[in-house]
Amino acid sequence: MKNSRRDFIKYSGLASASLFMPKFLKATANYLPNDIRPKVLVVIQFSGGNDGLNCIVPYEDDIYRKGRPSIGYKKEELIKLGDGIGMNSSMQGLADLFFDGNVVLVNGVGYPNPNRSHFRSMDIWQTGSDENAYLQSGWIGRILDSTCNNAQCAQPHFAVELDDSLSLALKGTQMSGFAVRDPNQLKNVNQNPFIDSIAKQQQQFEDVHHNVAYLHKLLTDTAQSTDYIYEQSQKYASTTVYPANEFGNQLKTIAQLIIAETNTSVYYVSLSGFDTHAAQRNQQERQLKVYADGLKAFCTDLKSKGKFNDTMIMTFSEFGRRVEENASNGTDHGTANNVYLISGGLKQGGMINDMTDLSKLQDGDLIHQVDFRSVYTTVMNKWLNVDATAVLNKSFPMLDCL
């Protein structure tokens, strides 16, 4: 029994008193941080529906063991987090951060009447809508909208997605974020001097509400953001070794921009390949390793430049997977899932609430404990200093971890 429950409590101070009686939904209205240093949020999206139960594993739970005779993990295969709870050993990088107190694990995050379609469920997560509503703007997009005052808004690079195209999450009603796959290519991609000249024309439009003025303004903003992000990306060359893969490169780019004190509050990056209907173990382990190794390098890089305390990384997926494995050594689409919040600036790291009770399933799937918008609300109110209720058009209780 050595190094089990006691250590777990030490590492997860938050959960200590409330392990079996969650009291994490403690609403703190009108919270304003005393600290007004610019803070950065990095959202990492696992696309395809990551199997949370094989990430944070209740390896002693009979229902888990019976449901997953082939693909379930045993105690000795896992990094032990606490009594009967282990982390997938492909995520050593995340475990290291966890033991340093830089990770909050939130269990059972989801929404009522969960939708098992990738498209629809991702739509719900990205827009922050109710499960039966259809919003046409994303939650980060609406943070951008909230900066607008009489058609004067923040610039697109306030929120940056590391990709060729923008996700719905970063599209607002009045303005949207900025998509860039690789800032080094910005100069090449925009090597269209004609368009560049139009963008830099100093024109006054009388009516910014007309689409001609709107398109010209968007073009000018885009050109300014393009130049700015390119210049910022050249300021600092990271010496930290990142894994040699695309995800590693994306995180390195983000770290370089953060260290260069770029005026960007939200970064967004996706890692795909989590739709593990067959031969799950190999595929998921590979992706988790890509994630955790990249993450570890990223946090080390930020820490070395004193930026880790002002950066928060939030990792989510559109849903988890069914408790029972399928006949192809994989898992099918499920419901509630873990969210990881990672930062040097957490009030306290650890597991913030109980593992989801596997004896209480609905149609073989986990029942959510925490609405995903509680996580968003916490991050917006306490980290980004944004009025979450205005962005989500509803108020949600906050998690007590920031």
Next chain:
Amino acid sequence: MVSKQQQIQHLYLRAGFGETPAVIKQKLNNSIEHLVNGLFDDAKQYRNLNYLENPAKGKDVSNFKVLLLILKSQEQMRDLNNEWMQMLGNTKSVLREKMTLFWHDHFATSTQLAYLMQVQNNTLRKHALGKFDKLLHAIASDPAMIIYLNNQQNKKDAPNENFAREVMELFTLGEGNVYTEKDIKEAARAFTGWTVNKRGQFEFVADEHDDGEKEFLGVKGNFNGQDIINLLLAEKQTAKYVTRKIYREFVNDTVDEDVVNKLAVDFFESGYDISKLMRCIFTADWFYSDKNVGAKIASPVELLIRYKRLVGLDFKEKKGLFNVQKVLGQVLFFPPNVAGWPGGRNWVDSSTLTLRMNIPARIIKGGGFDIRPKPEFEDAPVDEAALKAKKRAEVISDWSKLVSTFKSVKQEEIIATLIPYFIQCSDTAIDKDLIAKYIDGSSVEKTIISTIGAIMSLPEFQLI
């Protein structure tokens, strides 16, 4: 003041996908009424998408899940997408296709069941210019719609409200208008037993239908699904909601409420005659007013089909056309959700506007597009080696028609002559001296192509 030429271009851009300058020149002396008649005449001759045979035909289909497996094919969805894109680019029946595209957005459905998506597309096309009541009844019993909105799970003992909710919120009354949550529950009961059988066809299963009394919109009766639809059609709000959406799509994002109210009354009184409504719009003076011409941001499909019709834009591989739709934010048969594409200013953001404005340069230089769409949810992890080896999406184009139309225009008049053929909105912000700097005057052909290329690279070209 909108010139006659721009009025005619306006008609063809909104009722279709634009016509070449050569065609516009031929029509300059015709009356608008005559041209509108021509559009309706052309809409009578059309063909269906007949690309796919029913893959379940002759197969041993033991149950519904097996049927879904047989029908599911990502590759066929891409092929079907290509078939429709090609049809939009080539058909003479432009008005019918434009309306089919509108209904595809209105009754947005997205399943990976390619054959059933083809069936639905043909249903939309059949009723596209007919009566809205017939269209709505046909869609309510459309297999792809039933599967998409979970009506095959809507059974007497466990009603599923998905279809009942959307038929009111998105297809007829509009969110929060007239109906209550109670009406949704009652309507869901009426649609119980409306399902899809093992052959992929609509089937009414009486055993799963709740034939008890319901109270819907204040009326009591032992309603079935058809009764609910008829009660929805009896609401004037349905005519208003649909008319308003048509106005936003075909006239202007910013709605003139008086005009919409009048149109809606006529639409309702005509028994939901879609052709009559569209004819009324296309022949109205206000349709051709300054504030409506060139006011709309073209959708990605409108933009791509316009390029196809003007300069024969296509991709050497089918996947290229699919990927460019994806990166631009509109893929036929893949609406983002049941609410359809948001449209309007939502079509453009920093990356899509840049890509749109770079299209002419990429076509003219011939380098193709270096586009990487987001992976599908079902895709295996990204293969790093394949990423590095990835080729550009190479394009095909043919500028000869445009060159021959303008080959006798004098060099010094070329910019002023060409702009009105491609720009519909106000041209006051266009810097003609700047365009002049980027003209390649090494031959007549190159002069014309580089001038048109520059005009098409203007933000104003995005407006139709």
